[in-house]
Amino acid sequence: MSNLLSLTNITKSYGEQQILSSVSLELGRGDIHAVVGESGCGKTTLLRIVAGLADGATGRVYLDGNDVTHLPPEKRRIGLVFQDYALFPHLTVAKNVTYGMRGKTKSEKEHTLERLLAIMNLPESAMRYPHELSGGQQQRVALARALALDPALLLLDEPFSNLDPIRRQKLRDVLRDLADGQETTSLIVTHDIGDAFKVADYITILKDGAVVQTDTPANIVVNPANEYVERLVDM
């Protein structure tokens, strides 16, 4: 099966500071791929380059075989869940989730909304506003909104931060169900390797903007590329 996402030699600098250095990555269809690293290692910048929100980077981004390097974000069919969810506070849950569904009929929107709210376990929340929901519920609404457009790729920026262990498990279950049941390909950025181990099919470890190791969780534990990875795994 061909890869869904292919990053080739992505390099990015802010002035004198090198943020990313020749990062290359491949994501298979239906995979959950985690990018792990300390704060400031460039993982969020990498995510934003894939989404098309960061410019000034060199290298190529291929999505489903197409070169999307210079394609604007609204044309890439990528869903993005921000770290603080970025739900529109003036819109209800229903309006947030169906926000991007232009050109769809009312019944299509209602059907999609009902389906996604059921998957996210938010059946009675359609008419509520974001500020009336808990943090975990807001995250699930943000996820539903990103999925409403049936994206080729789902990006999640630090989805596990600010969640308690039970909610983290729930989110991992949701992502796993999406990958197994709907073949949703996800790229997750996180600083917590434990969360990555529990949910990801593949993990890329970044240090100072460069890829240190890309492998399955099992191989990373058994064959860490260097001392840094070993230390990270031990943590």
Add this chain to the structure above:
Amino acid sequence: MSAQRVINKWFWILGMGVVCALVSIPLYQILMEVLQTPSEGWRLLTEKDPDGLIALLPEEMQVELLPEHTVLYERVKSTCIILCSVILLSTLLGVTLAWMLSVYKLRGKGAITFLLALPLAIPSYVMASCYKQVSAGMELSTSIYVRDSYGAEAMQGYDLWWNYSLAILVLTCSYYPYVFLAARSAFCSLSQEYVESARMLGDSSWRILMRVALPLARPAIMAGVMLVALETLNEYGAMKIIGIETLLTEVFKIRAGTNDLNTAVRVASCIMVMVFALLIGEQLLRGRKKFHASRSGGVVQRNQGLGGISMGFVYLFSALTFIMAFALPVSELLRLASHGIKVTELSTLLDPVWDSFRLALGASGMTLVVALFIAYANRLIPQWWMVAMSKISTLGYAVPGAILGIGIVAWNGAMMNDSAAGELVQWLFYQSTVGLMIAYGIRFLTVSLGSVDAGFKSIRGTLDEASSMLGSSRWKTFLQIHMPLLRPSILAGLLILFVDVMKELPMTLILSPFNTETLAINAYSLFAVQEDYARGSLPALILVLAGISGMAMVRLLLRTSKTIS
């Protein structure tokens, strides 16, 4: 709680009570006047044939002579036409400029923003006089054309249309900066993630503006729109100069003519009904929604580029607005001053300059002290009832200045008796400088309080605690810790208030003592009463210069002030 702390607490509560009482009294007096039996003057405004003379005439003559509507109806109608038009145009202009100057990459954005806010330095009655002069030639030639083409009967309709158009243009030019500055501030603090979310979901720039940015900026835009509405309802000088009869010009007409206080108060209360309707309408529109749009990472950090033609359009649009709203009126003032002023006449300005300066300084200083008192009281006693009292103390800003003035005059009238309280009220408020300063304080307390409150909120509570742990009393902490840190906020509040008081006209006309003539009254009298535009240009220029200086200094203060985290 110790006895000393109990006394201290009651000191703050009583002080707040006095402030709330002073603010509420004019409104209470207006309400009391309205509840009394209407006087004869009210009948003249609300009946088509108040004297019953037209009814005595033959029927065919009655039809011809009976007015279509009552005087009050006509005043309400003209007020509503002006209000709705100015709100609409100010909002369109202000929001468009704000969006262009916050989203797109442009050279000189800061300078353009400052220049587009400069119309606030020109009092609206000065702008009206300038435009009346500038458009006189055009008005004459078009009126000749209308008369020749459509006959003399069309002239009345033409005159009305011309005056309305001029009034709406003048007030839009004067007040659009309120919406512009509020909208720009909201757009600049809009979270970049909302915009990026919308982009990821397929929205174009236009759709992002309409579906995300505008709704999220709505509270700030509405605050700007409310200011436009309140200033328009409080507009007297410009309306008088241009020749539009509104509710407020009717109030002054009654005061100058029959001095029928009851009728004047009733007409003023019609304006208050409009104000309350606007305030309630805004609250109802807001509903359950929240508009948390202020986060880190504003729109301004990742501006979009513009093509050559689009960028040219933005600069041209901004330049045209600046020319219409500032450059044209100021250049007309300079032209008038250079042609008509004799050097010997300059000495006649000394008294108005002194009167304006001492009133503005006294009022702004006094109001600042009260603002510091209220802000500190809220810091020491953060209870819901203290917050409620603070909100009551700021009611004065929602009341047009002329109506506050009428309310104070009504209160004077009610207290005209031989009791000690009556004598104190008359000594304080009746035709007195102190009374006028207190009235300015009631009107503009919000301005000072906003600045001081923001300053206090930026001082962490742990600083107070640290000072207390090191043995300092509250008073010492206030003097040695708070005051130095509040200096930029205090100075900014003082400057804004100083300029506002200098420009103020309607309330000053009603309450100023006989021997007091401010620059505002001087300029207005020369423009509107004596129609001596050349002589009027000098006090007007001084007011404009004071306004520009104040705005420039506030901008400098805000830029150089340190942030206390």
